[in-house]
Amino acid sequence: MHLKDFCHFSTTTSNCTSTPLSAFLLTGIPGLEDFQIWISIPFSFMYLLAVIGNGLVMTMVICDRSLHEPMYLFLAMLALNDVLLCTVTVPKMLLIFWQGPSISTFPACLTQMFFVHALFLSESAVLLAMAFDRYVAVCAPLHYATLLTGSLISKAALALVARSVTVVTPGVLLILHLHFCQSNVIHHTYCENMGIAKLACNSNVPNSIYGLTAALLTTGLDFVLISLSYWLILRTVFQLPSREARTKAFGTCGAHTCVILIFYTLAFFSFFTHRFGHHVPKHVLILLANLYLLVPPTMNPIVYGVKTKEIRMRVIRI
Template sequence: MRFTAFLLTGVPGLEDFQIWISIPFSFMYLLAVIGNGLVMTVVAWDRSLHEPMYLFLAMLALNDVLLCTVTVPQMLLIFWQGPSLVMFPACLAQMFFGHALFLSESAVLLAMAFDHYVAICIPLHYITLLTGSLIGKVGLALVARSVTVVTPGVFLILRLHFCRSNIVHHTYSEHMGIAKLACNNIALNSIYGLTAALLTTGLDFVFISLSYWLILRTVFQLPSRQTRKKAFGTCGAHLCVILIFYTLAFFSFFTHRFGHHVPRHTLILLANLYLLIPPTMNPIVYGIKTKEIRIHVLGICSQLKSYTKKQRCIPMTAYYKYSD
């Protein structure tokens, strides 16, 4: 027997509080979409920002918006209206894009770490190494990696037979949440999930750590204190983003597999937060730490403010014109 739809129930045990949980989640989602949208707009419009660091930042912002949009709207709908019935193909599509975008987020962070490594450790080769062609290839490579890694998970779900229940105690569709409803053996699904995570996100974290170890070693050897301060400022924002992303992701990943005594509602909330907090924090962190982004965003805000004032003055001006 194969179910044609799954029922997503939300956060088990907190059904009476989900309407209140939706308030901060809605706020974070709006902040993530608006903040990352501003970053993409600034980088796209200003040709002076068409440099590797800002292009990678725009990639991260686009990925963040897509990652939030794949999961959060449905999550909020469940919080507001109760359990939601999702057709099997839609469930598979959400699972695919959710996992693929999470992996591409990790890959973009790795690319940004490499950008900082080249800029600080081998600055004379920065222009020759990080060309526009290479950045385009990096973008295609991270998409190809995500699709290649996540696609087998879809086929592993398609081979399963579901005869127990179609109720998923979660706010969105994810691989092991669906697999656990199957009647047949899911050991292969579990091995695949663990292996894929370690060989992608795990290796990304190792390479990022290595790059920053090399960066810090180079920075401490710089003769000028001002130069060291500038280098730390360049990497500070990225380090904050990395810590937020990987701390939440690894904590959620390991508690799901080994935290058997952790309450289920805690696991579900963690699974939601590690997909929502990084996209919310990224534009804030980069907006504060990256001077060029901050200046351009403030410029857009001031232009909007002056335009709003001008629009408010139009009716009064028209009144005086016709009263003469």
């Protein structure tokens, strides 16, 4: 494909981009174009592992009535969210790695952007719900059945969907108010808010401020509450009389904490460096942006599923 044949895709023909915006060109990882075919191998493996692992977790929980308990229902919700989060980004990413730059229409790009950010927010919300579930189970076991009812879980599921839609929609509307008069080339593997906003000719400051504020008030607050819940859990665990019980609790909480730290560390590092890390190499930013959407969905079924005895035994039986 010759970019010069498409006026609105060229980075050097800004004087001919007065036509309405119709599409973007996703180029992949800048500077690593010659290595993308090799990068696609671990990414493909991780995607298959994420889909198969999370699919097994969902199947176990749905088909086995004995697993229709709060902890397993939250785990199934996390698995579903992980499969959707991977599928929104990875197939298009692999297509770019295998075939080169790929065109994405303006509506398709906005749709992908919406689901990437919405699913990321819902992932964070599910992790918070799971942390609350563990807090009640360890710190207030006598109230577990009365607090975590089926009705509460249904309301929590609706609330996390509503929160994601409510928070992400204004970001999409802010993109619609931008004017694009120069390059339509996005040096990325998928469409995301600031990647699109940086191509605008008018100021993208409102987009940046809203994105930063929304992230701090949602995922930032989620991380604080999750940290608080696990601190209370560990404080309770230290008071357990049995050494075996403490070791088991530490093993479970330790694995969960590692997954949560990986999820939020990659996400926040990518988020802040994309806005303020002007000296960070672009290929590093893009790789991190891909990893924070792919690594947690790959690890979650391994950590949460394998560490959960009931699910592990059923998978082995199958």
